[in-house]
Amino acid sequence: MADPPHSNLAGPLRALSDDELLGRLSDVLRQARRVEAEVVAHVGEVDARRLYAREATPSMFAYCTDVLQMSEHEAYLRITVARAARERPVLLIMLREGRLHLSAIAKLSPHLTDDNHLSVLARASGRSKREIQELVAELEPRPDAPPTVRKLPERRAANPPPTTVAAPAQGNGIELGQPPAPAASVPECVARPATVEPLSPARYRVQFTASVAFREKIERLQELMRASVPDGDLARLLEQAVTEKLARLEAKRFGASRSGPARHSRVEAPPLQRYIPAAVRRAVYDRDRGRCRFVDDEGRRCRSRTRLEFHHVHPFARGGRGSLENIRLMCRAHNSLAAERDYGAGHMARVRRTASGEGLVSRPPP
Ligand SMILES: [Zn+2]
Known part of the structure; x- marks a missing residue:
C-alpha cells in the first residue's frame, strides 16, 4: 500500500475505485488499531512510573487530558484499559487485532477473573457494545429495577448553563425508570439521554425523560387499563401500549396483522415499490x-x-x-x-x- 497522503487527505481518495477505497479504509483501520494498542501500552507504562507528576499534573487522568489533549472519555478508556492490560496482556493483543475495542475492554475488565477471563474474552471477541453489555449482565446479574416516575428538579431560569441549548427536555422533565447510581456526574436538572441497559439475562432497565404531558397520559392510561394492569405497573402498561402500536404500524406497513383482513397501504409505499398483495x-x-x-x-x-x-x-x-x-x-x-x-x-x-x-x-x- 502506498504511503498515506499528507496534504488534503480526502482529495486523492476521490480518484480511487470503490474496491480500492474500501481496501484502503480497512488497511488504515488496521494501522490505527496497532497504534491505539501502542498508545495504551505507553499510557500504562507512564502511569506505572507515575511520570505525570513530573509534568505538574496530579494524576494520569489529568496528564492525559491537560497535557496530551485527550478528551475525558478517551483518557478514561485508555487508562482503564492500560491498567487492565498490565494485569492481562492478552487484552492489548485483542485490541491490536480489532477483536475488542476500548469500550468493550473497559466494560468487561472489572468482571474478569483468573478463572473466567479466557472464556469470557473468547465470547466477547468481535461483539457489539450491546452484546458486551448483555455479557456483563450475565456475569454479574443485577436485580430488576423498580418502576419509578420521579420529578427532576426545576432548572433555575436565572442562570442557565450555556451548553444546554440542545438538551431535549429541561426544567420540569420527568424521569421514568430507576435513578442511576449517585456517582453519575450529570447535573440533576439536565435531562439524561434515554438508555436501555441490560440488568441480567433477558431483563433490561429502560430510562428516559418525559414531558409533563406524557406523564399525564400515562396516568390516564393507568386508570383506563386498571382491568388488565390492576397495580398500574409501568413496565406492563408501556409494554401493552407499545405492542398495540407496533401491531398497528406493522399491519399498515407490511400487512402483518393477524386479526382481521390486512389493509394494504399506498401511503407507505416508496416510489419504486409495486403493488404486492x-x-x-x-x-x-x-x-x-x-x-x-x-x-x-x-x-x-x-x-x-x-x-x-x-x-x-x-x-x-x-x-x-x-x-x-x-x-x-x-x-x-x-x-x-x-x-x-x-x-x-x-x-x-x-x-x-x-x-x-x-x-x-x-x-x-x-
Ligand atoms: Zn439492509
Whole structure:
C-alpha cells in the first residue's frame, strides 16, 4: 500500500475505485488499531512510573487530558484499559487485532477473573457494545429495577448553563425508570439521554425523560387499563401500549396483522415499490422476521429493522411478480443497491431525481 497522503487527505481518495477505497479504509483501520494498542501500552507504562507528576499534573487522568489533549472519555478508556492490560496482556493483543475495542475492554475488565477471563474474552471477541453489555449482565446479574416516575428538579431560569441549548427536555422533565447510581456526574436538572441497559439475562432497565404531558397520559392510561394492569405497573402498561402500536404500524406497513383482513397501504409505499398483495406482504414480513434480507459476499446479513421496503428478486420491470418467492424485505439502502444492480446506477439516479425533484448527481460532494 502506498504511503498515506499528507496534504488534503480526502482529495486523492476521490480518484480511487470503490474496491480500492474500501481496501484502503480497512488497511488504515488496521494501522490505527496497532497504534491505539501502542498508545495504551505507553499510557500504562507512564502511569506505572507515575511520570505525570513530573509534568505538574496530579494524576494520569489529568496528564492525559491537560497535557496530551485527550478528551475525558478517551483518557478514561485508555487508562482503564492500560491498567487492565498490565494485569492481562492478552487484552492489548485483542485490541491490536480489532477483536475488542476500548469500550468493550473497559466494560468487561472489572468482571474478569483468573478463572473466567479466557472464556469470557473468547465470547466477547468481535461483539457489539450491546452484546458486551448483555455479557456483563450475565456475569454479574443485577436485580430488576423498580418502576419509578420521579420529578427532576426545576432548572433555575436565572442562570442557565450555556451548553444546554440542545438538551431535549429541561426544567420540569420527568424521569421514568430507576435513578442511576449517585456517582453519575450529570447535573440533576439536565435531562439524561434515554438508555436501555441490560440488568441480567433477558431483563433490561429502560430510562428516559418525559414531558409533563406524557406523564399525564400515562396516568390516564393507568386508570383506563386498571382491568388488565390492576397495580398500574409501568413496565406492563408501556409494554401493552407499545405492542398495540407496533401491531398497528406493522399491519399498515407490511400487512402483518393477524386479526382481521390486512389493509394494504399506498401511503407507505416508496416510489419504486409495486403493488404486492397484503397476504404476501404479511408472509414476507414474517418469513424475514422483520429484518433486511441483504447478505454480503462474506455471508453477513444486514441488521436493519427500520426503513424496510419490499424488494423484487426478479425485477418488476422484467416481469418479476409480487409473489412470496420473489419478494424480500430490504432496508432502503440495500433496496437501492439492488435496484442499481438490476437497472444500472444512472437509471436509478434519474428515478430518484424525478422522485425527489432535485438533482442528486449535481449535488456537491459532502
Ligand atoms: Zn439492509
